[in-house]
Amino acid sequence: MTKSEQRIKDVHNFLENNDLVLGYRKLMDCAMDTQNMTIYKAVIELTDWKEKHPDDNKGLISRSKSILEQISKFPIDEYANDSSVVVGKNLIKSYGKNRFALGPVSIGIKKGQVYGLVGENGNGKTTLLRLLAKELRLNQGTLDYNLDSEINNEYDLRTRLVYIPQRTKKWYGSLKDNLKFVLSNYGISPEENETRVLMMIARLGLWNYKHLKWRELSSGYKMRFELARTLLRQPEILLLDEPLANLDVLAQQVILEDLKSICNSLNNPIALILSSQQLYEVEKVSDKVIFLKNGKYTDNSENTDETSNSLIIEIETNSERDALKTSLAHLNLEKLVFNGGIYIAYFNSETTFASVLEVLGKSNIEVVYTRNISKSTRRFFVS
Numbered sequence: 001m002t003k004s005e006q007r008i009k010d011v012h013n014f015l016e017n018n019d020l021v022l023g024y025r026k027l028m029d030c031a032m033d034t035q036n037m038t039i040y041k042a043v044i045e046l047t048d049w050k051e052k053h054p055d056d057n058k059g060l061i062s063r064s065k066s067i068l069e070q071i072s073k074f075p076i077d078e079y080a081n082d083s084s085v086v087v088g089k090n091l092i093k094s095y096g097k098n099r100f101a102l103g104p105v106s107i108g109i110k111k112g113q114v115y116g117l118v119g120e121n122g123n124g125k126t127t128l129l130r131l132l133a134k135e136l137r138l139n140q141g142t143l144d145y146n147l148d149s150e151i152n153n154e155y156d157l158r159t160r161l162v163y164i165p166q167r168t169k170k171w172y173g174s175l176k177d178n179l180k181f182v183l184s185n186y187g188i189s190p191e192e193n194e195t196r197v198l199m200m201i202a203r204l205g206l207w208n209y210k211h212l213k214w215r216e217l218s219s220g221y222k223m224r225f226e227l228a229r230t231l232l233r234q235p236e237i238l239l240l241d242e243p244l245a246n247l248d249v250l251a252q253q254v255i256l257e258d259l260k261s262i263c264n265s266l267n268n269p270i271a272l273i274l275s276s277q278q279l280y281e282v283e284k285v286s287d288k289v290i291f292l293k294n295g296k297y298t299d300n301s302e303n304t305d306e307t308s309n310s311l312i313i314e315i316e317t318n319s320e321r322d323a324l325k326t327s328l329a330h331l332n333l334e335k336l337v338f339n340g341g342i343y344i345a346y347f348n349s350e351t352t353f354a355s356v357l358e359v360l361g362k363s364n365i366e367v368v369y370t371r372n373i374s375k376s377t378r379r380f381f382v383s
C-alpha cells in the first residue's frame, strides 16, 4: 500500500468511526496533496455545505467519501529527497561581552519533520530561530540550506525560509483579500487564486472568519491567518516563534496537529521548527525536542544526562509527603522532590512504571495525576 492509499484509508476509518472533525481535516490534507483545482473546488463546496448543515453527519460522511473516491484516482508524486534541508554546525551567537550567549548548537532537519524548541523564558529560543531564519548574524559556526527551489536573491530565500515572530504586523482589509493578495504576485489566474485561497481558508478553520478584518480576529485566529498566508507561498522551512501563545489548551492541540499534518504533506512537505512553553503538547507532535537552558542545548534523543537511565515520575497528590515516601520506599526510590505543586520521584533503572502504579493503586495515597517523564524533556525542567 502506498502512503497515499494509506492516508485515504485512514480518512475512511475516521469517517466510519464518526471522528468527523479529524476526518474532515485529513480529507483536506489528502485533497491538497493532489494540487488539483477540481478536487479543491469539491472540498470548498463541501465546506460551505457543511457550515449550512452542521448536524447532518450522514450527509457529510457520504459527501466526504465521494471526494475521497475522486482523490484516490489521482496519482500523487511523493517527495523523495531525504537529505536535511537546513544544517547548522556549532552555531554560536553572543549579544556582547558578559551578555547572553547561545551555543554551540548543531541542528539538521529534513522536510516533513517537526522539531520543538523548549525552554524557560530568556534561554535563547527566539535567538536560535532568528539565526536559522538568517535574521541574526552568527558569531561562529556554519549554516547551510539545501532548498529545492532555485534561490537567486534574498526575496526567493524569504519565500522558502519563513520565520513568523511572536508578534505579527497589523494588516488592512478582509482576511480573504489579504490572502488573495499573496498569490497575486505568483502569476496564477484569478480563478485559481480564489480556489487556492478558499482551500487554505477551509483547511485552517478560517471559513467563518474569511470576511473579517484584523481587529475583529482573536490572537489565535490572527496566528491561523499568518499560517495560511505563509503556507500559500509553499515554504520549504517554517520557523514559528511561540505559535501557541494566547491559545487555549484545546486550540493548542488542534493547531499543532494541523501543523504536523500540513508539514507532513506527501508531495510538498515542510521542515518545521517551533518554539513553545507547552512541553507536553509539543512533545506529542515533534520528531525531536530541543531543550535550551542558558543558551546551552540538549535534545531528547541523546540520553547523555545523569538521569537518562532512571525512572522519573511526576505525582500530584493531596496525601502527606511521608505517606508517599513510605509507600514508594521499597521500589528503589532514590529521591523525592516537591516543587510546590507536584512531586518528582526518581527511581533506579530496575523499577518499572507499572510497579509504581501498582503500589500507588494499593496504597491509601490519593493520586490526582501521575505521568512517566523519564523520556520527556520535562525532566530537564524539573532537575
Ligand SMILES: Nc1ncnc2c1ncn2[C@@H]1O[C@H](COP(=O)(O)OP(=O)(O)OP(=O)(O)O)[C@@H](O)[C@H]1O
Residues within 6 Å of the ligand: 095, 099, 100, 119, 120, 121, 122, 123, 124, 125, 126, 127, 128
Ligand atoms: N538584541 C539583543 N541584545 C542583547 N540581548 C538580547 C537581544 N535579544 C535577546 N537578548 C537576550 O538574550 C537572551 C535570550 O533571549 P531569547 O529571546 O532568545 O530567549 P527566549 O528563550 O526566546 O525567551 P522567551 O521565551 O521569553 O521569548 C535573553 O537574556 C535576552 O535578554
